[in-house]
Amino acid sequence: MVSKAKKASILAILLFICIFSAPSEVSGQKLSKYYTSALLESGTLYFILPLDDFQEKETKSRLIFDISYLTGRDSVTINFSYFSSSSNPADSLSLRSGDCSTTCRASKLFIDVENHQKWHHRFTAKLPFSGLACFFNAPLPPEIIITTQDDHLIYRVRKGHWKKQGSIISSIIQLIQANS
């Protein structure tokens, strides 16, 4: 027979494990959830895992992008995916926030079709590390603009999401700078 006290203590232990193993968004220890790093011959390669909080206002389509940075280099690589009804490829990628504005040429990785009306565009772009740091340090939600032959796709992030995401990525950038 298991007494009520024993049952309560088992439940308390389970609850304790759940609380302390549950992912916490604000915990500094959980920063590692958002990036990976690999020590290579030429330096340390940092990779910020894909982010998908930016959304286009009209079509509600999301921009998914990840960031790679090899220490010792001036530029970072952004690989990004966007979804559009047009098959026209992207020409450039712009990051705008407050006083910071960085524009770079976009190079095609591949274009895929998800259904008859939705194209998946996968592109890559290189931009200065300082531009990226400035972008993620912005207190106000910034914009990411993709320019195609016939359109400007403007992606914005919600203020609440940016407060969390901006501070996480900014902390990772500080960590990279401290280790460079």
Next chain:
Amino acid sequence: MKKLLVFLIGVFILSGCAMVKSPLTGFIYSDVKAPFAVTSNTGADRVGTAEATSILGIVALGDASIDAAAKSAGITRIHHVDEHVNVILGVYAKYKIVVYGE
């Protein structure tokens, strides 16, 4: 006693639902990174990922192939590959492949 037994069986059944191959098993929560493959190629400046998810072991979707991960970053020479496993209470499982290369 009977209720506790039912509870434990329930937890056991749930934790066995959405499973994914992993070097370690976490009964309640699992978040494990592990090596998957290494090549003799030197140098890497790009990283690509691909993932697949399972819900309750009933539905599993995604393309977590090395090819998909390499393609997502335009990698043609692979340096090494890691895997990342995330399981929550056997309800939700995610398997991610991370490819490093150039």
